[in-house]
Amino acid sequence: MNELDFYTLYVVFYEMMGMLFWILIALVIFGIGGFILALTREGGLQSRRLILSEILGLLGGFMALFIMAKVTISGFSDAGGPVDWLLVGLIWGGGLVGVTILSYAIMGMLNILNDSQRQKA
Amino acid sequence: MGDLSRRSFLKLTAATGATAAAPLTLNATAAEKVKTKAHIVIAGAGAAGLGVANRLANQLDGAKITIIDGKKKHFYQPGYTLVATGIKGSSYPTSGTSRYMPEGVDWIQEAVAEFDPVGNKIVTASGKAVNYDFLVVTTGMKLDYAAIEGMDVNRIGQNGLGSHYHSPDAAAKTWSAMSRFSEEGGQGIFLRPATEMKCAGAPLKFTFLTEHNLRRNGTRSKANLLYAAHSQSLFSVPIVHEKVRMLYEDRGIDTVYSHVLRKIDLDRKIATFDTPTGGSEIDYDFINVIPPMRAPDAVRNSPLAWRTGPFAADGWTEVDKYNLQHKVFPNVWCVGDIAGVPKGKTAASVKWQVPVAIDHLIAAIQDRTATSQYNGYTSCPLLTQYGRAMLVEFDYKNNLVPSFPGVIAPLEELWVTWVMKTMALKPTYISMVRGLA
Ligand SMILES: Cc1cc2nc3c(=O)[nH]c(=O)nc-3n(C[C@H](O)[C@H](O)[C@H](O)COP(=O)(O)OP(=O)(O)OC[C@H]3O[C@@H](n4cnc5c(N)ncnc54)[C@H](O)[C@@H]3O)c2cc1C
Numbered sequence: 001m002n003e004l005d006f007y008t009l010y011v012v013f014y015e016m017m018g019m020l021f022w023i024l025i026a027l028v029i030f031g032i033g034g035f036i037l038a039l040t041r042e043g044g045l046q047s048r049r050l051i052l053s054e055i056l057g058l059l060g061g062f063m064a065l066f067i068m069a070k071v072t073i074s075g076f077s078d079a080g081g082p083v084d085w086l087l088v089g090l091i092w093g094g095g096l097v098g099v100t101i102l103s104y105a106i107m108g109m110l111n112i113l114n115d116s117q118r119q120k121a
Numbered sequence: 122m123g124d125l126s127r128r129s130f131l132k133l134t135a136a137t138g139a140t141a142a143a144p145l146t147l148n149a150t151a152a153e154k155v156k157t158k159a160h161i162v163i164a165g166a167g168a169a170g171l172g173v174a175n176r177l178a179n180q181l182d183g184a185k186i187t188i189i190d191g192k193k194k195h196f197y198q199p200g201y202t203l204v205a206t207g208i209k210g211s212s213y214p215t216s217g218t219s220r221y222m223p224e225g226v227d228w229i230q231e232a233v234a235e236f237d238p239v240g241n242k243i244v245t246a247s248g249k250a251v252n253y254d255f256l257v258v259t260t261g262m263k264l265d266y267a268a269i270e271g272m273d274v275n276r277i278g279q280n281g282l283g284s285h286y287h288s289p290d291a292a293a294k295t296w297s298a299m300s301r302f303s304e305e306g307g308q309g310i311f312l313r314p315a316t317e318m319k320c321a322g323a324p325l326k327f328t329f330l331t332e333h334n335l336r337r338n339g340t341r342s343k344a345n346l347l348y349a350a351h352s353q354s355l356f357s358v359p360i361v362h363e364k365v366r367m368l369y370e371d372r373g374i375d376t377v378y379s380h381v382l383r384k385i386d387l388d389r390k391i392a393t394f395d396t397p398t399g400g401s402e403i404d405y406d407f408i409n410v411i412p413p414m415r416a417p418d419a420v421r422n423s424p425l426a427w428r429t430g431p432f433a434a435d436g437w438t439e440v441d442k443y444n445l446q447h448k449v450f451p452n453v454w455c456v457g458d459i460a461g462v463p464k465g466k467t468a469a470s471v472k473w474q475v476p477v478a479i480d481h482l483i484a485a486i487q488d489r490t491a492t493s494q495y496n497g498y499t500s501c502p503l504l505t506q507y508g509r510a511m512l513v514e515f516d517y518k519n520n521l522v523p524s525f526p527g528v529i530a531p532l533e534e535l536w537v538t539w540v541m542k543t544m545a546l547k548p549t550y551i552s553m554v555r556g557l558a
Pocket of ligand 1: 170201457501
């Protein structure tokens with residue numbers, strides 16, 4: 001490849017995923033934004049919720065590997081060298097971190113919403 | 122105004138009226154456009170032609186751009202191998218040419234019948250003459266099935282005949298013939314032509330995947346596989362040849378060298394090869410016929426073709442291998458499969474060639490000299506089994522030029538390369554055709 005920059009990457013990823021690309025970007029922004037909002041509103045990490053999110057995150061990691069296997073009509077059992085194991089790790093890690101943050105953010109937002117409704121009542 | 126003086130005039134206006142040439146960046150829109158009144162004709166709207174049209178439309182202001190091609194469908198040809206091995210469905214390679222046609226470009230939906238570079242004009246199939254200031258030839262190549270005695274493309278898919286280069290439909294029929302063979306076993310023959318060809322790795326990949334498909338079906342022991350190489354090697358890059366030779370040995374794929382398919386008996390299932398010691402007849406139960414490839418007749422019979430040397434016989438165009446400018450007609454560039462250069466008949470090469478040719482063409486419009494060079498970059502993710510592929514990238518010197526040195530090892534069977542081939546290459550190709558990557 002001769003011209004590998006962020007613009008090329010964007011163009012290629014957009015071509016690959018279409019609207020899904022923007023949905024994923026929106027999810028990332030929503031997840032990170034919601035996570036930070038929950039952190040600041042609640043004054044720190046809620047350990048119970050974190051554990052629950054991490055459990056969901058573990059499942060998210062496996063789901064990411066499953067989706068990847070479906071899309072590429074192959075699987076991590078085809079891994080043939082160190083870089084493949086790195087890729088398996090990255091996909092699993094991506095799914096784990098993504099789902100953990102997203103579920104923490106969703107639960108945090110629901111909690112904040114509940115609190116504000118309770119205060120109103 | 123005579124043609125030459127018109128070009129000189131165009132150079133002058135470009136040099137005075139405008140700007141530095143758009144640099145070789147992707148983000149051409151960000152660079153200032155070059156003002157010109159030049160008429161640029163592009164012959165052929167495939168991977169290279171559309172890539173050129175999009176980039177020119179993006180980088181020039183005021184130019185008249187005409188593209189000539191009668192084909193309304195666009196084929197992502199690297200996808201044929203995926204269809205022929207059952208990885209993708211038959212519709213995967215096909216889309217419409219108009220999807221990628223830039224606005225403001227005049228598309229004449231006919232073939233070019235005659236190139237007249239002396240008169241700076243082309244003539245279309247219906248007899249319409251089109252004059253140009255600059256010409257970009259991107260006609261790709263012709264599959265010369267007629268050169269194989271007894272071959273009938275209408276019978277692809279029947280009686281053990283495969284030929285996955287022909288079309289998406291033929292690739293799908295090749296898959297049905299190959300999967301039948303993978304269940305029943307027998308003698309499988311694989312080959313390549315003795316001419317230059319597009320993606321010289323594709324016949325090798327197809328052989329690897331057939332072998333793996335037999336293993337997946339548990340029928341490997343019922344089949345003999347024979348790869349008939351046209352020369353003394355399996356691949357023109359020595360280090361790649363050695364690697365494939367070792368893998369074929371490992372997979373039990375027999376190899377014969379200097380075998381060129383001359384004749385095929387589709388009823389009796391006999392393939393006749395020319396060899397240094399005479400004709401050799403080999404029976405088959407399944408065969409994947411890859412025909413000789415040559416320049417389309419309109420190019421081959423024109424003054425654009427090489428007159429001497431290794432590219433003359435099949436009519437490839439006489440260009441400078443580093444900037445793809447025609448050696449005799451300096452207002453002509455030839456990009457993609459049609460270029461008579463020692464490497465580079467892949468879509469990956471087109472991705473590298475297009476920006477270089479455009480850089481030089483725009484420099485010519487502006488009466489300056491460009492320095493960018495095409496180094497022969499050719500790439501071919503060699504599928505070696507379902508789920509794994511080797512990244513093979515090389516240049517004119519037969520050097521390996523890995524895109525991800527230290528991360529993705531070349532010539533190593535990896536899942537990551539398979540993931541790239543099945544997921545990322547088509548979007549990269551489409552982005553290139555759109556002039557964006
Ligand atoms: C089975 C197969 C597998 C491949 N695998 C790979 C791969 O893995 N990786 C890779 O990088 N590349 C691969 N390729 C090669 C790649 O597809 C080609 O190198 C690429 O398409 C070349 O682009 P092009 O524009 O030169 O030719 P094309 O894309 O073929 O376009 C040529 C165009 O010119 C038009 N034309 C022809 N004659 C005339 C005329 N007289 N007048 C006007 N128009 C004309 C045609 O209609 C066509 O639209 C493969 C090809 C095949 C067939």
